Amino acid sequence: MEERKENNNLAGVRHIILVLSGKGGVGKSTVSTELVLALRHAGKKVGILDVDFCGPSIPRMLNAQDKDVHQCDSGWVPVFVDQEKSISLMSIGFLLEKPDDAVVWRGPKKNALIKQFVNDVAWGELDFLFIDTPPGTSDEHISTVDALRTCKPFGAILVTTPQAVSVGDVRRELTFCKKTGLRVIGIIENMSGFVCPHCSECTNIFSKGGGEELAKHAGVPFLGCVPLDPQLSQSLEQGRDFMQEFPQSAAFPAISKIVVQLLEASSSSNS
């Protein structure tokens, strides 16, 4: 009885997906943002729960920095990005008095807020809820997985960049998934090659192929390579909808392909 009451707010959420990486700055928040935008264009209702308390990026990436979170009968009302309310967000960024405030919290405090974020946000009906995480395998990750235990998350997407330093950390994240019984939906290799806009020469600034190799080695699906794309980073800076505005850009087909695979995986799980 108590269990069911706790996760009432997630009852209408069909697929919960964690976006993870052992490594920092590989594009977890970017992937969460672009997948949500692309799925919205595919007609889905989507949300992001941002559990990165020390460095929340999602509000800026979706141009929602100045929004507030309000309270309602069933809990906290998430922030809606668009008028149609097809994208909803929850982030500590919405709860800070000043945007530069540092959240200097040890584990227990973070864990308490994660419980609230998981249990108290009134998401309503959603096709997909992405959970954007900080790097690592510590308090935020353990607590999120614990808090979600009763509602069976759909799985985790792991993001890496191609070079060995990053792949090494993501290997450890795979172990985390195995230990916590979290299904790995697949691995994305981000920042994979850069095509010079002037001469079309491709430079592998962060090397190439490490993510794909890791997927093969670990026996998990490989979802694709997303190249370095200045139009993507620029869009994220300004909170613009890359998936709508830049269909010609280098990263667009790669992200679209990931979305197709995600939709396939989720529809086969429904039957």
Added chain:
Amino acid sequence: MSDAQTPNTGVMRIVDCPGTNSSEAGKSSACQGCPSQIFCASGAAAGPDPAIQEIKEKMKMVKHKILVLSGKGGVGKSTFSAHLVHGLAEDETKQVALLDIDICGPSIPKMMGLEGEQVHQSGSGWSPVYVDDNLAVMSIGFLLNSPDDAVIWRGPKKNGMIKQFLRDVDWGELDYLIIDTPPGTSDEHLSIVQYLRAAQIDGAVVITTPQEVSLQDVRKEINFCHKVKLPIIGVVENMSGFICPKCKTESQIFPPTTGGAEKMCQDLNITLLGKVPLDPQIGKSCDKGKSFLSEVPDSLAATSYRKIIQRIQEYCDMHLYHEGINA
């Protein structure tokens, strides 16, 4: 039990933690429901951990202690730390050490070419791993059995490890101890500052990349430094532009849409130590565990690293001088 609260307006806000040393600790409205409230309110958190004194004794053998920090992940903290120690250790008369306190994502063993190395225990503590006679390294990576081992630890266990690194490692006499940190402002950062408070840290080098997504987190880190009274040596802007090797045109892959580190440093009145461009050879050297400074010494990025390292040395020399006067 609620960290976030609803004032009369109906808008949810986090009321900030007053800090464990504040007289408000455990009593502010922010403390209601905080699981640490009991510690804070009782003053236990501010109370002396005997390790702090032991660490102070140990650190008397270490002339300069520098933290490498960033609010943002993947901006190049570990890469910079690795090259800072390589650069400092080029002077064979200096003893240099690198301590990696990124417990869940240790990159230092690979970057320093020390993967698979182990730590040995001796009568005088844990022996660090040596790259050269004058360059020692310690990381949790040396304590793991396999590259797949995940360190799935909550805060207190991470803090215990950091305490051991500071108290139990036999560094010997050191000129420089460089400490590489994970991103953020959480357990690892609070612990390292707390444990080294009595021993005095020279300051922090803050790493960022040029775009606002990174700077917005770095401003938080700078606020953290102010809060815990950690001096800031300066800021390094990394991944600052990319010059195409074929046509030599520069692309802003991570665009400084709000003026980059330069503008931030002006606004906050802190030193910009320099900018390091994106260079594919840096990642390659890191993956091979080699120093980019000796692999590609004539590159723009290597020159820039060297200038920054020199400025940090100058800062430390000044610092020592001031301490000498105050003593």
